[in-house]
Amino acid sequence: MSLKHGIKTVGVVGMGQMGMGIGYVSALKAQIPRVIMCDASPAQVTKGVSFFEGLLAKDVKKGKISQEQADAARARLTAVGSIEELAACQQEGAGSIDMVIEAATESLPIKLKIFGSLATQLPLDTILATNTSSISVSKIAAAAVSERAEKGSREAWEGPKRALGLHFFNPVPVMSLVELIPALQTSESVTARARAFAEACGKTVTTSQDVPGFVSNRLLMPFINEAVMCLEQGIASKEDIDTTLKLGMNHPMGPLVLADFIGLDTCLAIMETLYRETADSKYRPAVLLGRMVDAGWYGKKSGKGFYDYTA
Numbered sequence: 001m002s003l004k005h006g007i008k009t010v011g012v013v014g015m016g017q018m019g020m021g022i023g024y025v026s027a028l029k030a031q032i033p034r035v036i037m038c039d040a041s042p043a044q045v046t047k048g049v050s051f052f053e054g055l056l057a058k059d060v061k062k063g064k065i066s067q068e069q070a071d072a073a074r075a076r077l078t079a080v081g082s083i084e085e086l087a088a089c090q091q092e093g094a095g096s097i098d099m100v101i102e103a104a105t106e107s108l109p110i111k112l113k114i115f116g117s118l119a120t121q122l123p124l125d126t127i128l129a130t131n132t133s134s135i136s137v138s139k140i141a142a143a144a145v146s147e148r149a150e151k152g153s154r155e156a157w158e159g160p161k162r163a164l165g166l167h168f169f170n171p172v173p174v175m176s177l178v179e180l181i182p183a184l185q186t187s188e189s190v191t192a193r194a195r196a197f198a199e200a201c202g203k204t205v206t207t208s209q210d211v212p213g214f215v216s217n218r219l220l221m222p223f224i225n226e227a228v229m230c231l232e233q234g235i236a237s238k239e240d241i242d243t244t245l246k247l248g249m250n251h252p253m254g255p256l257v258l259a260d261f262i263g264l265d266t267c268l269a270i271m272e273t274l275y276r277e278t279a280d281s282k283y284r285p286a287v288l289l290g291r292m293v294d295a296g297w298y299g300k301k302s303g304k305g306f307y308d309y310t311a
């Protein structure tokens with residue numbers, strides 16, 4: 001039986017594909033009364049909200065949800081432009097923010113900055129989750145300390161205990177998995193509440209130790225990387241590599257289409273983390289993958305990757 005998560009307000013930092021998907025399942029599936037989305041880019045805030053509304057409209061049209069359910073989910077959503085504004089939402093007498101999920105770019109300095117800022121502005125009992133796909137969760141958790149906390153104080157010691165990894169998969173409304181990654185510091189009660197929240201979002205939860213790439217990307221990224229190496233070495237065309245896996249193994253997408261879908265910059269960042277942290281040559285990123293990122297070919301989101309998306 002699922003434990004009670006007790007979450008009435010959830011914040012999501014980052015209004016890209018992943019963040020909006022997390023906001024969507026939080027508002028629609030888990031029916032969290034307040035879902036506060038946050039992004040520093042005003043253009044991304046506008047884009048994110050219309051993406052959210054578009055998804056609701058599509059689900060109503062398909063008959064998956066009623067107009068009333070869609071309206072209720074939309075009413076649960078608020079969008080703000082900074083972590084300060086996010087934190088200010090709890091001072092309006094509407095209760096505290098129980099959990100924040102960070103879904104920003106896969107970059108350690110960015111995530112450390114966000115966690116430091118969240119820890120400074122939110123109470124010690126707010127759960128802080130990261131949607132990182134490969135970075136050390138223990139390192140991110142160590143940043144969950146308020147700027148005001150003195151070294152060795154209770155606040156400095158307790159801060160990281162409320163942090164953990166909650167790894168969603170793209171597209172979040174469709175993929176039914178969440179990988180839960182407790183950091184070395186995470187308390188058991190925080191892990192249990194985060195699991196209950198993910199289950200309320202309609203997800204099956206698996207747990208991984210805090211190792212580079214966790215289970216999911218330790219298996220997926222070398223597979224994608226090997227497909228890029230097959231292309232690089234002229235073993236087969238991109239279409240034949242993808243068709244082999246799609247029809248031969250019943251994968252919904254071939255590995256190169258999937259890489260474009262995830263983002264080649266993200267794939268490269270994950271391979272670099274695996275390679276750097278293990279020093280194992282089996283994780284060496286394909287040179288072609290690096291060159292494509294150098295060229296600004298990030299896949300579907302930039303209009304060009306292994307395939308062309310400009311049409």
Ligand code: 3HC
Nearest residue numbers: 055062133168169170171172173174175217252253258262
């Ligand atoms: N948001 C919401 N719903 C979406 C969506 C999106 N971005 N994209 C597709 N969907 C929905 C469609 O609306 C459709 O819903 P319906 O069944 O109610 O009509 C359903 O998904 C199927 O979509 P399509 O018919 O358009 O296309 P497909 O049947 O080809 O499915 C797919 C699309 C679900 C993306 C499928 O190709 C797939 O499962 N691909 C593999 C995806 C995958 O492996 N994701 C994990 C990536 S790894 C990751 O995220 C981890 C990170 O750390 C790297």
